[in-house]
Amino acid sequence: MNVEGLLAQITALLVALAGAPLVMGWVNMCRAWLQNRAAPPLLQPFRLLHKLFWKESVIAHDASPLFRVAPYVVFGCMLLACMIIPTLSTNLPLAPAADAIALVGLFGLARLFISLAAMDIGTSFGTMGARREMLIGFLAEPAFLMVLFTASLISSSTSLATTVATLAHREFAIQPSLAFAGIAFTMVSLAENARVPVDNPATHLELTMIHEALILEYSGRHLALLEWAAALKLFAYSCAGLAIFFPWGIAEARDHVALLWALPALAVKLAVGGMALALIETILAKMRIFRVPEFLATAFLLGVLALLVHLLLGA
Amino acid sequence: MAQIASLLAIDGALIVVAGWLAIGVAGLAALHNVRLVGRLLFPLSALLSVALAGIALLALPGTPQTAVLAIGLPDLPFHLRLDALSAFFLALLGLASAGISVFAGGYFRQGEGTPPGLLCMHYHLFLASMALVLLADDAYAYMVTWEMMALASFFLVTTNHRIAEIRKAGYLYLLVAHVGAIAILLCFGVLQANTGDYTFANMRAQHLSPFWASCAFGLSLFGFGAKAGILPLHIWLPEAHPAAPSPVSALMSGVMLKTAVYGLIRVNFDLIATPLWWWGTIALGLGLATAIFGVVFAAAQVDMKRLLAYSSIENIGLIVVGLGLAIVFNAYRMDALAALALAASLYHCLNHALFKSLLFLGTGSVLHATHERSLGKLGGLMRFMPFVAWTTLVGVIASAGLPPSNGFVSEWLLLQSFLFTGELPNPYLRMLVPVFAAGVVLVAALAGYVMVKFFGVIFLGRPREEKLAQARDADGLERLGLAWLTAGCLLLGLFPVAVLEVIDPITVAMVGKGLAQSGHAGDWLMLAPVSAERASYSPLLFFLLTLSIVLVAFALVRRFYHGRVRRAAPWDCGFPMQTARMQDTAEGFGQPIRQIFEPFFRMRRELPSPFDSAPRYKVTVEDPMWAWVYLRIAAVTEAASRLVGLLQRGRISIYLLYSFVTLVALLSLTQL
Numbered sequence: 001m002n003v004e005g006l007l008a009q010i011t012a013l014l015v016a017l018a019g020a021p022l023v024m025g026w027v028n029m030c031r032a033w034l035q036n037r038a039a040p041p042l043l044q045p046f047r048l049l050h051k052l053f054w055k056e057s058v059i060a061h062d063a064s065p066l067f068r069v070a071p072y073v074v075f076g077c078m079l080l081a082c083m084i085i086p087t088l089s090t091n092l093p094l095a096p097a098a099d100a101i102a103l104v105g106l107f108g109l110a111r112l113f114i115s116l117a118a119m120d121i122g123t124s125f126g127t128m129g130a131r132r133e134m135l136i137g138f139l140a141e142p143a144f145l146m147v148l149f150t151a152s153l154i155s156s157s158t159s160l161a162t163t164v165a166t167l168a169h170r171e172f173a174i175q176p177s178l179a180f181a182g183i184a185f186t187m188v189s190l191a192e193n194a195r196v197p198v199d200n201p202a203t204h205l206e207l208t209m210i211h212e213a214l215i216l217e218y219s220g221r222h223l224a225l226l227e228w229a230a231a232l233k234l235f236a237y238s239c240a241g242l243a244i245f246f247p248w249g250i251a252e253a254r255d256h257v258a259l260l261w262a263l264p265a266l267a268v269k270l271a272v273g274g275m276a277l278a279l280i281e282t283i284l285a286k287m288r289i290f291r292v293p294e295f296l297a298t299a300f301l302l303g304v305l306a307l308l309v310h311l312l313l314g315a
Numbered sequence: 316m317a318q319i320a321s322l323l324a325i326d327g328a329l330i331v332v333a334g335w336l337a338i339g340v341a342g343l344a345a346l347h348n349v350r351l352v353g354r355l356l357f358p359l360s361a362l363l364s365v366a367l368a369g370i371a372l373l374a375l376p377g378t379p380q381t382a383v384l385a386i387g388l389p390d391l392p393f394h395l396r397l398d399a400l401s402a403f404f405l406a407l408l409g410l411a412s413a414g415i416s417v418f419a420g421g422y423f424r425q426g427e428g429t430p431p432g433l434l435c436m437h438y439h440l441f442l443a444s445m446a447l448v449l450l451a452d453d454a455y456a457y458m459v460t461w462e463m464m465a466l467a468s469f470f471l472v473t474t475n476h477r478i479a480e481i482r483k484a485g486y487l488y489l490l491v492a493h494v495g496a497i498a499i500l501l502c503f504g505v506l507q508a509n510t511g512d513y514t515f516a517n518m519r520a521q522h523l524s525p526f527w528a529s530c531a532f533g534l535s536l537f538g539f540g541a542k543a544g545i546l547p548l549h550i551w552l553p554e555a556h557p558a559a560p561s562p563v564s565a566l567m568s569g570v571m572l573k574t575a576v577y578g579l580i581r582v583n584f585d586l587i588a589t590p591l592w593w594w595g596t597i598a599l600g601l602g603l604a605t606a607i608f609g610v611v612f613a614a615a616q617v618d619m620k621r622l623l624a625y626s627s628i629e630n631i632g633l634i635v636v637g638l639g640l641a642i643v644f645n646a647y648r649m650d651a652l653a654a655l656a657l658a659a660s661l662y663h664c665l666n667h668a669l670f671k672s673l674l675f676l677g678t679g680s681v682l683h684a685t686h687e688r689s690l691g692k693l694g695g696l697m698r699f700m701p702f703v704a705w706t707t708l709v710g711v712i713a714s715a716g717l718p719p720s721n722g723f724v725s726e727w728l729l730l731q732s733f734l735f736t737g738e739l740p741n742p743y744l745r746m747l748v749p750v751f752a753a754g755v756v757l758v759a760a761l762a763g764y765v766m767v768k769f770f771g772v773i774f775l776g777r778p779r780e781e782k783l784a785q786a787r788d789a790d791g792l793e794r795l796g797l798a799w800l801t802a803g804c805l806l807l808g809l810f811p812v813a814v815l816e817v818i819d820p821i822t823v824a825m826v827g828k829g830l831a832q833s834g835h836a837g838d839w840l841m842l843a844p845v846s847a848e849r850a851s852y853s854p855l856l857f858f859l860l861t862l863s864i865v866l867v868a869f870a871l872v873r874r875f876y877h878g879r880v881r882r883a884a885p886w887d888c889g890f891p892m893q894t895a896r897m898q899d900t901a902e903g904f905g906q907p908i909r910q911i912f913e914p915f916f917r918m919r920r921e922l923p924s925p926f927d928s929a930p931r932y933k934v935t936v937e938d939p940m941w942a943w944v945y946l947r948i949a950a951v952t953e954a955a956s957r958l959v960g961l962l963q964r965g966r967i968s969i970y971l972l973y974s975f976v977t978l979v980a981l982l983s984l985t986q987l
Contacts (some may be wrong), residue, residue, distance in 0.1 A: 053872065053875075053876045054876060054877075056877075056879040056880065056881055057879065057880045057881070058880075058881050058882075058883050058886075059880055059881070059882055059883070060882070060883065060884065060885040060886075061882050061883070061884065061885075062695070062698060062777065064697045064698055064701075064704075064775070066697065066708075066775070072865045072868055072869055073861075073865060075864070075865070075868055076861045076862075076864035076865040076868065077861060079864050079868075080857075080860055080861055080864060083860075094856070094860065096841060096843075096847065096851040096853065097841075097851075097852070097853040097856040097857050097860065098718070098852060098853075098857055099850050099851060099852055101726075101727050101730055101731075101852075102718055102723075102727070102852050102857065105716070105717050105718040105723050105727075106718060108715070108716075108717050108760070108763055109712070109717045109718060111763070112711075112712065112715060112717060112763060112766070112767060115767050115771070116767060116770060116771055116775060119767075119771035119772075119775040119776055119898075119899075120697075120775045120776065121776070121885045121887075122694065122695065122775070122776030122777035122885075122895060122898050123885050123886075123887035123893060123897070123898070124887065124890075124893070124897040124898060124899075125887055125888060126887070127771070127776065127898050127899035127903075127904070128899065130767065130771060130899075130904075131899055131903070131904050131906075131907065132907075134763065134764045134767050134768075135764070135907045137760065137763065137764070138757075138760040138761050138763060138764045139760075141756070141759075141760040141763075142753060142756040142757045142759075142760050145730075145756045146753060146756070149734065149749070149752065152734060153734065156849065157848055157849050157850060158731070158734065158849070158850040159848065159849070159850060159851060162848050162849075206888050216886060216887070216888065217885060217886055217887070219886075220879075221872050221876060221877075225868070225872070290910065293907075293911050300753070300757075303753075304749070304750060304753045307749045307752075307753070308746060308749065308750075311745055311746055311749060312746065
């Protein structure tokens with residue numbers, strides 16, 4: 001492990017920790033502007049986290065230790081995900097520990113813990129949230145993996161760093177397989193990050209919520225960790241998408257100048273991506289829960305199609 | 316020294332088998348002495364299991380050893396052989412049965428049905444016959460021990476034989492086992508190619524024509540599929556597993572199904588010299604169908620042991636998918652890839668043996684504590700049975716195939732082998748195989764759903780019945796058994812490279828190449844089956860990283876903020892009236908799956924009317940294979956026997972007429 005790699009790794013960690021709430025804040029700002037509202041400040045998510053960390057945690061009488069462990073595990077999974085996705089540089093010493101399949105497994109582990117924690121108290125909304133989260137998960141997970149497989153087949157490697165490095169070196173051309181994969185990926189990320197049209201992050205209507213129902217019983221520092229983890233998840237998905245479909249600007253090994261440029265490049269890409277997300281959330285309506293399987297099955301089939309198109313056309 | 320050790324291995328294995336048989340006989344002597352059987356005989360048998368696993372692991376890298384036992388007919392002795400493949404499955408048997416036997420020592424108590432001493436005999440006969448099946452080197456020994464295994468497990472399934480349903484389940488199991496055994500017998504008949512010599516050595520030497528080789532493949536798939544639970548021969552599994560006592564379910568699901576996988580590998584990779592590629596596609600298709608079917612039905616179950624039985628069907632499906640892929644690669648002589656797919660399958664066998672045994676034993680503890688098998692009457696047990704709950708959680712994570720557990724490693728290897736199919740020479744296969752990969756991924760994701768349902772409904776939430784508050788955690792021997800299997804799951808998950816090195820001699824023997832042998836398994840930390848650029852995964856690093864982030868996050872939160880906690884009533888959006896009945900039941904949790912996969916199910920719903928004073932909602936999900944396959948076979952059989960019945964008139968003159976007509980017909984034939 002060289003110093004350079006270590007530096008890149010630590011930078012990635014810090015950028016993820018600081019950047020995730022910023023992205024959240026930016027999306028909220030854009031959405032408020034598009035809806036003709038006065039926008040909350042960019043740093044609002046940090047204030048929220050700080051406030052929540054100071055509050056005491058109120059826990060139900062019969063909560064088991066699993067309930068208290070889960071926020072830390074979920075936070076740990078999401079942070080690790082951000083550390084193995086090449087956000088700024090492909091020279092990450094920790095990246096070989098987990099490849100694309102392990103990344104999906106990591107999200108799955110977090111989902112398992114948060115769902116179990118939601119069932120722990122035994123309230124009706126908690127179990128409902130867990131059921132819906134698992135429903136979305138089992139449909140979105142294969143679709144996400146199909147997208148990653150398409151990229152892996154193009155670069156003949158499931159290592160994220162190698163994949164991104166290979167994709168970055170290709171000449172710019174719209175490839176049919178990546179186009180299909182891109183649409184599938186967008187749909188999956190919307191569902192996985194509890195955004196419109198699958199879930200509404202701003203909802204307070206109990207019967208329609210998914211993510212909020214899962215974390216309904218949490219408060220104080222546990223809620224803060226889960227909110228931060230949700231922001232990290234959005235950040236991880238955005239960075240994964242940007243790294244696969246717009247891999248330019250990501251530094252490679254022994255390229256010091258590029259590492260300096262990588263951060264502004266990422267910031268610009270994330271800003272544009274955040275605006276796009278806000279736009280999608282503004283113009284689409286939330287769909288009924290039983291339309292969600294259709295939505296995600298479409299994403300899955302698009303992913304399979306991307307894989308087949310790549311194998312048939314070699315593009 | 317190494318030579319002596321390897322020479323003694325097969326004898327050592329036979330001594331363990333003899334020890335098991337002796338324990339069985341001792342159990343017979345102490346027919347009603349639960350303390351002796353539980354506290355002494357079963358733990359002793361577990362020690363023998365550990366010894367067997369040790370012997371097998373020592374013998375695995377060595378050269379094959381043979382022995383001849385003068386049992387049976389005068390000119391037909393038992394040929395035995397211990398090679399890498401047998402040794403691997405013997406190690407699997409030893410590792411899994413060690414935990415199960417210890418647990419069984421605490422589990423079996425005096426009760427209805429078979430007395431404990433007799434049960435002990437059946438149990439050890441079952442263990443010994445499984446070991447002999449794995450050692451057999453000729454068709455005669457194989458079939459005899461295979462039948463012994465089926466009969467011993469039949470008696471174990473029908474332990475509570477005073478219940479009619481259990482007798483029925485046992486009968487179904489026996490029937491399917493025998494239909495399968497006939498197919499296996501025929502398969503060996505084809506393999507010996509009219510030489511009359513039924514030793515496996517002779518079968519290896521034969522070169523069958525593609526037609527006969529394909530017949531042998533089909534018969535082996537049918538015969539071993541009946542034991543393993545491949546679609547549509549799986550129907551006995553969801554009946555027999557809930558009927559059997561939990562340690563027996565664990566042994567059957569964890570180990571006995573693997574003997575069928577062993578048979579499949581033995582016949583199709585070892586005895587048949589030249590595989591054809593399309594066998595692989597059949598195995599792939601059947602395996603995937605089995606896996607999807609199993610997992611979808613597991614999601615709809617409301618009985619915890621039936622749920623696990625369907626989950627076993629799913630895992631067998633995944634193993635067969637891996638074997639199919641290995642056959643395809645093997646037929647095209649892509650040895651490294653065949654080794655990868657075969658290693659993934661074998662690894663999954665080992666994983667499934669441990670985590671499914673663990674889960675079945677967990678249900679056994681729950682059953683003991685609550686006398687309840689129905690998920691609708693459990694809940695909240697994590698507070699009363701923390702040890703069982705936490706160990707089961709490890710099994711749940713493994714069964715859901717999530718990192719850093721062992722279940723993830725084998726799924727990872729399987730998916731890796733799918734990603735190489737771009738190098739296949741056959742263009743149709745190249746297109747077909749990624750679709751199979753998509754199916755495998757779907758199964759893996761659904762397994763997570765099933766496991767959240769399993770764990771969440773049993774252990775989390777509030778107790779759905781009052782009596783659950785009196786549930787007591789497992790103790791003593793039960794804990795030891797659970798802990799053994801949990802440790803196995805963790806170690807297999809964290810040190811995959813060591814396991815792949817163990818598997819290596821097998822793939823070398825079966826497909827001519829190993830993963831570690833060509834320097835491909837990576838160093839001890841990093842699992843990189845092909846090359847580090849291509850793919851790598853390090854569970855230990857993964858686990859330590861997650862753990863350290865969790866710990867650092869915890870320490871930082873405590874350092875900069877505080878650790879204050881207040882206990883209060885649950886919030887639940889401020890609803891004042893909350894009862895345990897407001898949680899999702901097992902039916903409720905499976906409802907989205909039932910809705911999405913509705914065409915798969917045969918469902919019967921009883922909906923209450925709005926004016927009902929005591930409304931009842933009931934939904935039963937049936938296995939469609941009964942209606943699609945078995946009831947039709949039954950109808951055809953009945954129609955055929957009715958036709959035969961037409962001949963039987965019950966009057967002697969008519970039978971004399973038949974004889975006369977037959978004679979005339981024969982005479983006229985000879986005249987021609």
